[in-house]
Amino acid sequence: MKGSNEPVFWSLFGAGGVLSALIGPVLILITGIAVPLGFLLPEDTLSHANVLAFVQHPLGKLALLTVIALFLFHGCHRMLHSLHDLGFRTGTRAAFGFYGFATLGTVMTALLLLIW
Amino acid sequence: MSRFQSTAKTYIRPMSGWWLKNPYFIRYMIREGSAVFLTLYALVLLAGLACLAWSPEAYAAWRGLLDTPLSLGFHVIALLLVAYHSLTWFQVMPKTAPKLPFDPRLIVRGGLAASAGLSLLILVLLWWVTR
Amino acid sequence: MPDATTRTIEIECFRYDPETDAKPRFQRYQVPFTDDMSVLQGLQYIKDHLDGSLTFRWSCRMAICGSCGKMINGVPQLSCHSFLRDYYPRRVRVEPLNHFPVIRDLVIDQSGFLDHLETVKPYLIPKEEQPLAAGPQRQTPLQMDRYYQYSQCINCLLCYSACPQFGLNPDFTGPAALALLHRYNADSRDQGWSARREVTNAEEGVWSCTLVGYCSEVCPKGVDPAHAINQNKVNSTLDYFGILKFLLPRGDAK
Ligand code: SF4
Ligand code: FES
Numbered sequence: 406m407k408g409s410n411e412p413v414f415w416s417l418f419g420a421g422g423v424l425s426a427l428i429g430p431v432l433i434l435i436t437g438i439a440v441p442l443g444f445l446l447p448e449d450t451l452s453h454a455n456v457l458a459f460v461q462h463p464l465g466k467l468a469l470l471t472v473i474a475l476f477l478f479h480g481c482h483r484m485l486h487s488l489h490d491l492g493f494r495t496g497t498r499a500a501f502g503f504y505g506f507a508t509l510g511t512v513m514t515a516l517l518l519l520i521w
Numbered sequence: 522m523s524r525f526q527s528t529a530k531t532y533i534r535p536m537s538g539w540w541l542k543n544p545y546f547i548r549y550m551i552r553e554g555s556a557v558f559l560t561l562y563a564l565v566l567l568a569g570l571a572c573l574a575w576s577p578e579a580y581a582a583w584r585g586l587l588d589t590p591l592s593l594g595f596h597v598i599a600l601l602l603v604a605y606h607s608l609t610w611f612q613v614m615p616k617t618a619p620k621l622p623f624d625p626r627l628i629v630r631g632g633l634a635a636s637a638g639l640s641l642l643i644l645v646l647l648w649w650v651t652r
Numbered sequence: 653m654p655d656a657t658t659r660t661i662e663i664e665c666f667r668y669d670p671e672t673d674a675k676p677r678f679q680r681y682q683v684p685f686t687d688d689m690s691v692l693q694g695l696q697y698i699k700d701h702l703d704g705s706l707t708f709r710w711s712c713r714m715a716i717c718g719s720c721g722k723m724i725n726g727v728p729q730l731s732c733h734s735f736l737r738d739y740y741p742r743r744v745r746v747e748p749l750n751h752f753p754v755i756r757d758l759v760i761d762q763s764g765f766l767d768h769l770e771t772v773k774p775y776l777i778p779k780e781e782q783p784l785a786a787g788p789q790r791q792t793p794l795q796m797d798r799y800y801q802y803s804q805c806i807n808c809l810l811c812y813s814a815c816p817q818f819g820l821n822p823d824f825t826g827p828a829a830l831a832l833l834h835r836y837n838a839d840s841r842d843q844g845w846s847a848r849r850e851v852t853n854a855e856e857g858v859w860s861c862t863l864v865g866y867c868s869e870v871c872p873k874g875v876d877p878a879h880a881i882n883q884n885k886v887n888s889t890l891d892y893f894g895i896l897k898f899l900l901p902r903g904d905a906k
Contacts, residue, residue, distance in 0.1 A: 408850070411859040412892035415885060425559055426610035426632065429603040431640035433562055435647065436569075437596025441587045445644065450651050451584060453577050460573065469570065473563045480560030486862050487553045490816065492537065510567055517570050523767045530670040531753030531761050536819050543726060545866050546816065553862075613863050616882040620798060 414482050414504060421479025424472065432472065457521070466518045474511040481507040548609075555606035558599040607636055658684045661740050663694050665706060666747040668754050676754065679703075680743075685736045691744060692720050692731035695758075708758035715872055718808030722758055723747040728813035728870045749809055751819035765809060768825045771851050772833035777844030779905045795840040802835035802880055804873040811867035811877050817860050824860040825851060827867040827877030834880035837887075843905040845887075845896070853891060858884045 439445040449455070459465040481503040489495045540546045572583040586592055611632030615625035663683050668676040681698045689697075692710055699706050708731075710720040715733040722731045725745050736744065752760035782789060811827035812818050818826045825833075833852060836842045851857050861881045868878040890896040897904070 407855065408853045408892075409855040409857075409859040409888075410892075411855070412889035415859075416889060422606075422610050425603060426607040427636045427639050428643060429559060429562075430600055430607055430636070431643050433596055433600045433603055434640075435644070436566070437562070437587065438593065438600065441593060446648060447651070450647065451587075453573075453580050453584075455651055456569075456573060456580070460570070469566070473566055473570075476559050476563035480556040480563065483553050483556030484560065487550075487556070489820065490540065490550070490553065490862070492820070510563065514567055514570060517567075517574050520574050523763050529755045529761065531755055532668050532670070532673075532676060533753050534676075534750070536751075536816070539816050539819060543866075545869065546864070549864050549866075613865060613878075613882075616863060616865070616868075616876075616879045617886055619883055620801075620879075 414478070417475065417478035417507075418482035421475035421477075421482075424475050425479060428472075429476070460518060461521045466521075470511075470514055470518060473514045474507075477507040477510045478504075551602070552606060552609045555602035558595075558602045559606070561595070562599050562603070608633070611636075658686055659740060660684050661694070661736050662743040663691075663698065664743055664745045665695075665698070665758070666754075667706075667757055669705075670756060678745075683736075685740075687735075687737050689736050690732050691722070691724055691729075691734050691736060691739075691746065694736050694744070695731065695746065706758075707756045716806060718806035721749050721808045721810050721813070723750055723813065728810040730808060730810070730872050733872060750813040751815070751822075752809070752812070760809075762809060764822050765807075765812060765826065765829070768829040769807075769832065771825065772829050772836075773844060773848055774829075774832045774836060776836060776839060776842045777847050777905050778841060779843040779903055789841050791840055798840070799835045799838040802831050802838065802875055805831060805835075805875050806873055808872065810870045810872065811875075814864075814866040814870045816864060817862060821856070821860060823856045825854075825857050827881065828875070830858060830861075830884070831875050831877040831880040834884055837884075840902065843900075843902050845891075845900055846904045849891060852884055853888045858882075858888055861885070 435446065436451065440448060440450045442448075460469065485495055485499060485503040488499065493499075540550045569580070569583050572579040611629045614632060615621065615628045618625075618628070621628075660682050662680055664678050664680045666676055667673075667679045681702050683694045683697050683702075685694060685697075690713075692713065695706065695708055696710075699708075708720070708722070710732065711717040712719075713732045715730050718730075720731045721728060723729075723746070724731065724734055725739065726747075728749060731746070746758065748754045748758045748760045752762065752764070755761050805828050807828060809828065811831075815824075815827055818824045830852075833848055837845055837848065853859075858881050861878075863878060863882055865878045868876045871877065887896060890899060
């Protein structure tokens with residue numbers, strides 16, 4: 406039997422799972438529902454100036470990178486296993502695709518954040 | 522290979538559609554399905570970031586998209602599924618911990634309380650700094 | 653109030669005869685029952701009075717031998733431990749345990765499980781062999797508590813029938829075998845982590861589990877195999893990053 410590399414991806418999955426369990430719902434509520442509807446928070450909370458100030462701050466950068474990267478790794482790990490659950494054969498190629506996608510998203514986020 | 526394999530002819534039942542055959546499995550699939558929406562939500566944020574980098578007009582367009590019924594519908598579903606993920610995540614958390622000397626339900630309650638507390642903190646902070 | 657009056661319930665049985673059937677079929681029987689009758693006793697009534705060809709396994713009739721597991725209305729259960737009165741007036745549908753090949757009627761082939769059971773080395777692996785003259789190896793109640801629950805398994809295989817990952821991939825070591833693996837790893841007299849590491853860390857070991865959790869739900873002995881497996885995902889991860897060896901409290905036999 407071959408040792409699995411799953412520990413690496415499971416750790417990222419776990420970190421993303423904890424983070425999204427703690428603050429996933431409130432983030433979706435804020436950016437996707439409350440601010441667009443102007444309910445709980447004013448509609449200009451996500452104004453260009455506000456968001457720019459957020460990504461210019463080192464803590465803002467760190468927060469965004471952590472959220473996007475970990476949500477992607479958590480989501481991709483689960484989707485990969487769901488494909489297997491649905492009866493698809495998921496070998497190395499599928500794993501490459503899903504984790505590659507999460508890595509790409511992470512790198513893009515990091516590069517974009519370097520602009521400011 | 523098997524030391525124990527019987528020589529009898531056997532019938533192997535198919536697995537297709539297993540997830541529909543038990544409410545427990547349906548709930549499991551909903552839990553796993555939350556990952557699709559969490560991934561899409563991360564991509565929405567990434568798209569916003571890319572638009573912000575591109576130009577103020579591009580950012581305004583992204584911000585405008587958030588106001589559409591399609592976006593609102595997506596976020597409502599995402600909110601429900603990720604909230605369900607949150608609940609189930611804390612429910613199974615004791616399974617990954619060693620045997621605990623206290624009631625594992627305390628972990629579930631603690632996790633949910635931490636989630637509620639952090640959510641409130643983020644909302645208040647955001648309201649405070651953008652006021 | 654116990655009710656001694658006899659009622660009649662319909663039992664629908666999965667039938668498969670490898671010599672004549674290409675596919676299984678279902679057969680219904682009208683079974684008179686009293687309040688104290690288990691589903692197993694219903695099957696025995698069929699065999700004794702209605703159809704002697706119905707084939708199924710059982711032995712102890714008291715939820716301890718682990719041989720009478722069946723799918724009862726789609727849920728893996730010990731048939732000696734579930735009662736007809738709880739299903740009446742609905743029909744009871746009895747099928748062989750899910751995810752195993754069917755040999756005949758309600759009898760499954762457990763050889764796949766036996767192979768997995770052997771791989772986890774379910775016996776004490778001490779660093780140094782203790783001579784008999786050394787006397788009994790004493791344990792504190794706390795040390796015993798660490799593994800006792802996992803040692804209660806009766807190999808009934810309900811958990812395998814509850815596990816879609818085993819159904820999708822029969823090479824998965826599976827809940828009961830991994831619970832026993834942990835039962836020995838957690839024993840203060842055992843230092844066998846390394847001897848069992850290959851099975852633990854493999855794709856077919858703990859990493860085939862997606863924590864569906866239904867195995868622990870159906871276990872009649874409170875073994876909680878999902879807990880055993882998922883603790884060992886943490887251990888396997890620590891082992892992968894080379895941290896575990898510093899944490900093994902009793903050293904390692906290899
Ligand atoms: S762990 Fe529980 S359900 Fe599984 S074989 Fe052992 S006793 Fe049966
Ligand atoms: S007959 Fe022994 S467990 Fe049911």
